[in-house]
Amino acid sequence: MMLRTFTTGIAATALAAFIGSALAESTTDEIAKYREALQDGNPAELWEARGEEMWTKPRGPKQVSFAACDLGLGAGVVKGAYAALPRYFPDAARVMDLETRLVWCMVHQQGYTEADATKTTFGHGGAHRSDLEALAAYVTSQSRGVRMNVALDEPHVHDMYRLGEKMFYYRGGTHDFACATCHGDDGKRIRLQDLPNLTKLEGAQKAYTTWPAYRVSQGEVRTFQWRLNDCFRQQRFPELEFGSDASIALTAYLAGRANGAEYNGPAIKR
Amino acid sequence: MPDPMKIRANLLGDSTEVKVLMSHEMETGQRKDAQGKTIPAWFIQTVKVTHADKVVLAAQWGPAVSKNPFLSFKFEGGAKGDKVRITWIDNHGDTRTDEATIA
């Protein structure tokens, strides 16, 4: 009698857990459908249009346009430039990602101060727009369909790649979180948000090639600098500085691991 | 001057498919800022689409429509090279009109 109640209890428990996870699975299916529906009509195009307009206009104290800005493929050349970033720029003696390079051009060619150029890095609402996000949306859109080709054999980039790898696995803060804590395994999710496994090349390829993205929940186009900054906030770390060496090292690591994959941004995410 | 819309109009057999992205905050009037003050409502109220002087779509929107709205619809008729004209007016009286050519 006791045994039968016990096994019925186990069966009921197992059934409830099964129903629970089955319902969770149908919830994730519905979310996947929502995400697919979002793909048609990406507001990032509005940012791309704004960035494109900004690209050709003379601006800043020196009234110079971005036509003079070399993103690695020649002055003013935008097509395919993002797929080869980060790269080493001898004129700056630094490995740079897209945003640090844009800021460099704004400062050294257009005459802005560093402070002015980075006044609004991440926009928040129509009254606080980020020029950098619009420019990034435009420039990255011009790499659509291009295969990622970060020059990992270039010594400076190679070094940043290895430093970025160390940082990816760096446990720290009050919660002992590293990037790898959430992005180190297959098929995991936080609540109902699927997590790419960035320790595997396919994971890195799928993830890196969808940034920048229009983040529906933010109502803004967000870049990889933003993604890193916001991850570290949630890891309970202090604040990652915009365009800092660590941000470029991590970008070099993840962009490099995405080599060979077709670039697909700007994308749209929840 | 509000930001321009991004419009795509394509002929699909006997009908034209129009997809338009509008740049607008679409503030519901329900949200509060960090200080607890209500952020005033600011949203598109009417949308009108014309083709060859005929209204092909008229819409009345409210705060349920999200920020940077995306509108997709079809209408019968249209030919390549024709113009499609879209106008929105919001609750502040701001307005924006843009045109696209049917491809």
Add this chain to the structure above:
Amino acid sequence: MGMKVGARCIAGALMAIVAGGVMHGCASAPAEPDVTDRAAAMLKSSFKARGQATMDRLDQDETQRLCSEYAGRTLPASTAETIEKANLATIRYPADGKLVGDWKSGEKIAQSGQGFQYSDDPKKSAGANCYACHQLAPQELSYGTIGPSLYGFGKRRGFTDATRKYAWDKIYNAEAFAACSNMPRFGQHHILTEQQIRDVVALLVDPASPVNQ
């Protein structure tokens, strides 16, 4: 210019990625303390304190340092044992010996992801954010899968003192049982108060808790 074996291995692997191929593992490459130290230094120069998130959060304790060193590789058994022993020694119990609190409060703590971020109000109490990684009460569909399901925790293990103590210990310092666990050390790092840990324990071990229905 002669390259060390490790560097050659890594360079070779990177060449493979440049060619759009697959990166081959460099399992035989020796650990490179220079890169480790420089990476730590670069991190420190790239962050700034904000709100309650001060720069000392980037200083690693020995557990974090070892777990970072062996990340992506197999942790040697002896190292795992050292880490688990050291973390076991940090576990503290309430003076009154009461390990179980109120499961209803525990559920609220499990649901809350706020606390310790520089965007959080330090005056508000922190949550444990259990649902970020675990399934718990079956009614909650929005659960994560970084950790195993905890549904039926008390029912499966038995409503005993041993279960209650294990729940307390695991929440207090997860790495006492699994070196380099992904789970935060809620007690040892003072993320949760004593009472909060009691309440989360109750969520897991109270026969009346939804976790055990």
